[in-house]
Amino acid sequence: MSALCRLIQRGLLSCRPSCRLFPGQQDVCGVAPMVRAASSSSPVNLTYDVFDGKGESTPLVFLHGLFGSKSNFHSIAKSLVQRTGRKVLTVDARNHGNSPHSSELTYEAMTSDLKHLLAQLHIEKCVLIGHSMGGKTAMTTALTQRLVVVDISPSQTSTRTNFRYYIQAMQKLKISSDIPRSTARRMAEDQLRSLVKSHHKLSFLPQERSVRQFLLTNLVEQNGNYAWRVNLEAISAHLDDIMSFPNFNTVYDGPTLFLGGASSAYISSDDYPEIQRLFPNADIQYIPDASHWIHADKPLDFISSIISFLQS
Structure with missing residues (x-):
């Protein structure tokens, strides 16, 4: 899925979010979940990695997909730092990677987590690049400066x-x-x-x-x-929530890139009307011979597409 860039008005804290890991205990099924409980009514402190660049341009923030983690984009992040000079963050969503666990897993909740993180880091402007579930989290986040959506659309995807x-x-x-x-x-x-x-x-x-x-x-x-x-x-x-997308009557008219894999069915022509309704300035592109995991299948083409978008 893909990404969205949001403008956060002002930071609240200047501390690094973290979470404590508690060993999972083996249950009757043999493999236990790791337990990192968090309140379902408030944002969780997401874990993240920072790749510092020397440039002053807005940072890039990568949001992974379902069952992914911040490490999915480490090599991409390092390359983008070298080629653009921008600071790059890769983030673990709630219930994923090393971020805390919560019984709630909706795009509204994940958007709240993201806003909380950016406010803590005093990041007022960023470019969010979200893949699959991360893309829907980015799209759900309120108006942003730039948005890159990777192989996902604002529509139902459970059948795929x-x-x-x-x-x-x-x-x-x-x-x-x-x-x-x-x-x-x-x-x-x-x-x-x-x-x-x-x-x-x-x-x-x-x-x-x-x-x-x-x-x-x-x-x-x-x-x-x-x-x-x-x-x-x-x-x-919450799988049905993850595979669906919230209803919006608002429009984001900023620059938006929907980047799909040519061998993937996650962005089809059936999705174009809804994409154009919500994102009237969207550009839809496909990378040849790439599946849903574009960044893994075609990392060089993926990086080049992002750089071209940032320079446009």
């Missing part, structure tokens, strides 16, 4: 995904304790493949192995036990 089956499989996973990480990953991938295969024909598609490898980046080891660092319970409960 296979995540419901993977969530169910991840919740059923059983991994032995005190085994090497490489062995645990092989065991987990074998179980994911067999569990999803028994429920859904999409498990036979070649790209499903890449999806499994991506999901397994969330399998972490603590004290000999393996746990999911993402909040599977909250993601499962």
Whole structure:
């Protein structure tokens, strides 16, 4: 999904958000969620990484997609710092990476988290670059200076995904304790493949192995036990919210880039009317031979497209 750039009027605090990690405990299913509870009624303190540039231009803020983390964009961030001189931040969404867990997972909540982070960092202007879920978070954020949306549109996307089956499989996973990480990953991938295969024909598609490898980046080891660092319970409960998009009657008429993968179905011609309604100055581009994970499939083309947009 893609990204949005928001103008935050003034910063409130000058402290780095952080969260404390608590080891997950193995349950009857073998793989426990990591527990980092947070109140569902207030913004959470998102974890992030900063790549400092020497330039004075507005910083770039990357928002990852479902089951992703801030590390997804590290190599992209380093390249953009070198080529543009801008400061770049990569951010973990709530219930993902090292950010706190919360029972709430809506775009309104994630937008509140983002505003809270930017205010804490005294970032008054930025360019948000959001992929998939991160793109919808960016679009939901109020008026911004520039917006880049990566392979997602402001429309329903649940029919194009296979995540419901993977969530169910991840919740059923059983991994032995005190085994090497490489062995645990092989065991987990074998179980994911067999569990999803028994429920859904999409498990036979070649790209499903890449999806499994991506999901397994969330399998972490603590004290000999393996746990999911993402909040599977909250993601499962709010999957319909994540796959949908809030209703808006307002319009963002600033520069907007919708960057899709030519081999992906996440931005189709059916989505153009809604994109043009909400973002009348949107430019829709596709990167050849790229799937939903454009930044991983075609990193050089992805970076070039962002730089061209920033210079336009």
